[in-house]
Amino acid sequence: MKHQLVYYGNETLRKTAAEISAVDGNIQSLIDEMFPIMYKNDGIGLAAPQVGVSLRLIVVDTKEKDGSPFVLINPVITDHSSKTVDYEEGCLSLPGIFSTVSRPDKVTVTALDREGKETVIEAKGLLARVFQHEIDHLDGHLFIDRIDPDERNEFRHALKKIKKLSKAVSQ
Numbered sequence: 001m002k003h004q005l006v007y008y009g010n011e012t013l014r015k016t017a018a019e020i021s022a023v024d025g026n027i028q029s030l031i032d033e034m035f036p037i038m039y040k041n042d043g044i045g046l047a048a049p050q051v052g053v054s055l056r057l058i059v060v061d062t063k064e065k066d067g068s069p070f071v072l073i074n075p076v077i078t079d080h081s082s083k084t085v086d087y088e089e090g091c092l093s094l095p096g097i098f099s100t101v102s103r104p105d106k107v108t109v110t111a112l113d114r115e116g117k118e119t120v121i122e123a124k125g126l127l128a129r130v131f132q133h134e135i136d137h138l139d140g141h142l143f144i145d146r147i148d149p150d151e152r153n154e155f156r157h158a159l160k161k162i163k164k165l166s167k168a169v170s171q
């Protein structure tokens with residue numbers, strides 16, 4: 001099955017994604033489709049809902065010396081630092097929109113890997129940021145939900161344009 005990137009306005013982005021019950025060949029082929037989509041669009045993270053699949057799966061490659069790339073299935077943030085940091089975020093589903101989001105500096109994430117093996121990752125800095133952004137997607141949250149309403153209001157025209165693009169793509 002061929003998947004493609006979906007944009008703001010697509011209803012899958014607002015759904016709570018379902019847990020993956022078995023890491024089988026179908027899930028592995030979905031993973032193998034997601035990495036090229038992420039790289040082609042110069043992304044460092046991609047969640048399955050962003051390719052229209054409402055499942056709890058993310059792929060991440062920050063290209064740092066942190067063990068990337070990562071495949072996280074059913075990821076759960078089990079711990080986070082009280083210290084938060086501000087950082088400018090963007091999203092492949094929200095082209096052209098960038099805004100500063102405050103998030104914990106460190107997180108511990110428990111997930112299954114590509115082989116279905118449980119893994120625990122302690123992440124900080126950019127990797128922690130990307131994990132949190134992508135896991136948000138699995139709960140139907142976008143980074144623009146986490147910014148100041150006045151600032152979000154400034155993006156309303158841009159968001160309208162993306163919604164139109166979203167409709168054009170899904171037709």
Ligand code: ZN
Nearest residue numbers: 090091092093
């Ligand atoms: Zn995103």
